[in-house]
Amino acid sequence: MITFINTIGRTVILFVHEVGAVSTLTLRAFRYSNRIWKMRRLIIEQMLDIGVRSLPLVIFVGVFAGAVASIQTAYQLKGYISFNYLGAATSVAVFIELGPVLTALVAAGRIGASIAAELGTMRVTEQIDAMEALAIDPVRYLALPRILSGFIMIPLLTIVADFVGILGGYGVAYLNLNLPAEIFFGSVKEFFTIMNVMSGLIKAFFFGGITAIVGCYVGFNAQGGAEGVGQATIRAFVISAALILLNDYLLSLILF
Amino acid sequence: MIEIKNLHKSFGGKAVLRGVNLTIQDGERLVIVGRSGCGKSVLLKHIINLLQPDEGYILVDEIPIRKVGQKDLFQLRRQFGFLFQGAALFDSMTVSENIALPLNEHTKWSKTEIAEKVSEKLSLVGLPGIEDLKPSELSGGMKKRVGLARALILEPKYIMYDEPTTGLDPIMAANIDKLIVKLSEHLQVTSIVVTHDMQSVEKVADRVVMLHNGRIIFSGTVDEMNRSDDEVVHQFVTADADGPIQPKPQKYLT
Secondary structure, rough: OOHHHHHHHHHHHHHHHHHHHHHHHHHHOOOHHHHHHHHHOHHHHHHHHHHHHHHHHHHHHHHHHHHHHHHHHHHOOOOOOOOHHHHHHHHHHHHHHHHHHHHHOOOOOOOOHHHHHHHHHHHOHHHHHHHHHHOOOOOHHHHHHHHHHHHHHHHHHOOOOHHHHHHHHHHHHHHHOOOOOHHHHHHHHHOOOHHHHHHHHHHHHHHHHHHHHHHHHHHHOOOOOOHHHHHHHHHHHHHHHHHHHHHHHHHHHHHO | OOEEEEEEEEOOEEEEEEEEEEOOOOOEEEEEOOOOOHHHHHHHHHHHHOOOOOOEEEEEEEOOOOOOOHHHHHHHHEEEEEEOOOEEEEEEEEHHHHHHHHHHHHOOOOOOHHHHHHHHHHOOOOOOOOOOHHHHHHHHHHHHHHHHHHHHOOOEEEEEEEEOOHHHOHHHHHHHHHHHHHHHHHHOEEEEEOOHHHHHHHHHHHHHEEOOOOOEEEOOHHHHHHHHOHHHHHHHHHHHOOOOOOOOOOOOOO
């Protein structure tokens, strides 16, 4: 019994410690906000890496997410409601849920893990120590550009995912149901609200930040050699994915 | 002057430093020797607060390094150059970007001025013209010399070398030793060298200290070290397999 209580106690302390450490890292990074202009080259580099280079993957996932949403919605509407509303149902699902969540999960796999691997390698090869020894704060030089890019680029990727998701949905509707474009996109337009898109983008903003912050935190705290970096990579993905889903639930409660 | 007072540090129950006291005078070339894993690099990292002690303190020019705020700490670190064991070059950057980074971050110099300075430091370490190479294209000795050029770029008052000759062939090791002496004499800097290479000690040291079981057990000149009656020091100097130093690293419990 005492061992059980000890385990719970240790887990709670560890959890509080980690939350505190992640918060401290984030605050430390944003304390350098006044130097963003001077760091624009680093930020643009990270935006390219996080955003532009993730585009093919996001487009691929977006198209198929939209296509699957369209097939599933058509299956549920069949016999009850006219297929004329297929575009509306697919687009709402893509805007508020599939676009931001799938983009963020893809980002957690591609971006969060790559940040953790890069910074973890720098940690175990003493490159981060070297940066500190050169009087450069790694939180400013390495973490801030990545965190900012996460916050900015994931919503932008989500807009792309939304767009191609709806095109994917239409593709399936046309191929399977021979639904004309005017009807599909007409219903998208009829039920389109800026709130649906914005709620998805607000979610994406937080998911992007979470992915980058977790990647930086886990990378900075990597230990050991190649094995430690490998573990950091997995840890970054698992924690980011779990936090994305948890925050998806919490933000859905707040936004809807 | 650097003063280290009663420094203790443990990692996961293993006490690595158990009350280190050491004063490093301005301008001297101090060599810290000891077995692998005895805490030499740990001690070096404490001096610029890359690691924080469990107990004790360090004064750099009478400033307690652990008590200064983050901004002042980074300011204070500009007085130090640190050559890491594996050189720790930033592998995503070229040689010139590596060396220029501190200048780009801490000065408002023009690109031309920075390029001139980089080139000057590369010549100083005997590697002119390799600005555009990546660290992956360099040999171990070249990496160390580029690491040294980077450590020198802010014209530090103190240079710390963490095992500068480890993993190098004897000729390259001798070149690095020569460079350490040359820099110390030309730039009038204080040099702190961590090594277990006794040939290097002979060539470089004004004074040698030996770290063993988490404490400084010897301080003196190379001659005094060679003549020391202390069994541990004698075994280390003569590289004798038999003696008080065990082949298996010990766990020093506090």
